[in-house]
Amino acid sequence: MNEPRPTPDDDPGTADDAASARAEPTPRQIRRWRRYLADEIAEGRLYADLAARRSGSQRRILEGLAEAERRHQQHWEQLLGEHAADPPRPSAHRILLRLMARLFGSVFVLALAQRAEGDSPYAQDADAPPGMAADEAIHEEVVRGLAAEGRERLAGNFRAAVFGANDGLVSNLALVMGIGATSVSSSVVLATGVAGLLAGALSMAAGEFVSVRSQRELLEASSPTQVTLDAARHLDVDANELELVYLARGMSPEDAHHRAMERMGHFPCDCNPSFSAHPDGAQGPVDRSEEHHAIGNAWGASLSSFCFFASGALIPILPFLVGVTGLTALLIACGLVSVALMLTGGVVGLLSGSSPLTRGLRQLAIGLGAAGVTYIVGSLLDVAVT
Template sequence: MSTATPDSPSAAAPYEPSREQVRRWRRYLADEIAEGQIYRDIAARKDGVEREILLGLAEAERRHEDHWRSLLGPHAENPPRPSSHRILLRALARLFGSVFVLALAQRAESDTPYAKDADATAGMVADERIHEEVVRGLASRGREQLAGSFRAAVFGMNDGLVSNLALVMGIGATGVAPSVVLFTGIAGLLAGALSMAAGEYVSVRSQRELLEASSPTQVTLEAAQFLDLDANELELVYLARGMQPEDAKHRALERIGYLSCDCNPQFSARPDGSQGPVDHSESFAEIGSAWGASLSSFLFFASGALIPILPYLFGATGWVALAVAAALVGMALMFTGGVVGLLSGSSPLWRGLRQLAIGFGAAAVTYVLGLLFGANVG
């Protein structure tokens, strides 16, 4: 990767830098130092290829650091503290080194100001764009592992928050006794949690069964030795898997022993003709476990649905109870939305506000309906 050196024209300042330039370059220097340390801290918790990739990113950040040092000259001494975002990233990297930190690092790389700064080299701009893709690839491994149960957990909690807040607001608006609102909320918690758990189990289990039914088996290996050379139906198997006619014929002849083949019974031909061990558990990793998804849905829906009824559990009534319930749910919605935003590499604040608007919108509708129902009954 091309980076400027102190002797290159792009690195040497043709004039004494302004105070604003010095301030900006020192901020860049501090952030590059922090980012390099973040990658080293995460690498310390990894091994193998992932460790080498992270150390490679840290080395690239060091080259960027050298660029700003060369421009700053004596002004590079005692750089300021990095941005608060990078301080948070560094602390999280030392504590966890997890997919959450990589997702935050991905977003930090995508927000680089170098593309609009003439003092950064074209090579540095290209480096930062590549870094985002590298970190995206590293983070995607953790996202795949979290995709099944995490999806059920986050959306289970969000459903519990929204549905029970809407239920409590609607019933509370009718003017019934606080005890009725409380017991209605508890009933909504249990009914919703059980429904979510059952639905998630059936959904994940059904999806896995459908994929398993479509996955290749070892039948071709067991039956190959008894097939007729002149009526080789094994070709149809590979044609059905998506192979081209010539490839299917060649593979079929290998399977029945007509052509030499380094085949192992534990290996199976894939649709593209390649070979590899069949490991359905790895193939279905993104779907997750049916029991894990079910349990996550139950627990997180229940924990979300508990929040709107907490004021009533502690004896609050009327407007106070409804206001406290809405405030608590609002904070929880901002949290769940922010977590999803972090993992997806998008803005946590925007995702949190979106969750908040959806939840409060549903609660407002049921509250208005409760007021109308209560007025009609009265």
């Protein structure tokens, strides 16, 4: 005789639930469903708060997400019945999301929301319909798309700021640890740290300015110009070199010939001097201010690098500035830098949609590893000199 097939309530995570959703729910189910209900309410309010700050298509998208969360909320209310009254507080993550949405309404909130949607437990819970788990997966992709533009705009200067702060933290801590491991006085360690702060901040600022400016100049040199609009009427139709322009931009020979004839007035064309041809043949308004925004602005990247490197490099010398000396000062510096590295790594993790803890620990390992190496080298040099 065949064994009975397992029911959905036998799935992992619900094996201890004695009754199905259609029967009287178990206390464990009630606790879990109430937690889900609280989180759905919080997420619906989050998207509503964000929608109130947006307009156009983004507002409609966020309102659609809020409506989907309300449908999920109704599902858990129906399962809970009388137990749906006075749901518990949502998780700390959801509370933080809504608070940040009200204060900032920025890409940080969307990045956090993306991670929250990706951590949905519905796929492993038999009490959640498959459609609801699918909704959460789609919501993650929707929020990812909403956050993409903000991430691109933030990428240039934010990259410079994060790299600057981390370089300041790691390089100056390593410098202070290396010098502090020798027999020099604390005043020498402080002077060395201040010199490292200034030298590193100026070097970072100059390097970022040159790097970003060079990137923009290289890309601008490859961007199409409007010379074809001025030169087209003077070209020989039998030796039409204008086709070469469009071939070089990636068009097929047929499309290049058609576009060249349009430019020369032989075919009807909606061309406008304020429009430029893209490699795929599409047309769009020229907006030089929006080009290459992912790279960032050279002056903005330079200033961000200087300020954040200096702020990061200041932390390892703070104990010496307030009069602490010797090994105690070095240990305090390591502790302060460790906290700062965890914070900067966590912020990068949040924005990238990955684990803040993992990114923070990675930054911490890199920073303390570099400091440990220079401390050992400084100790060896001190022994060699003495």
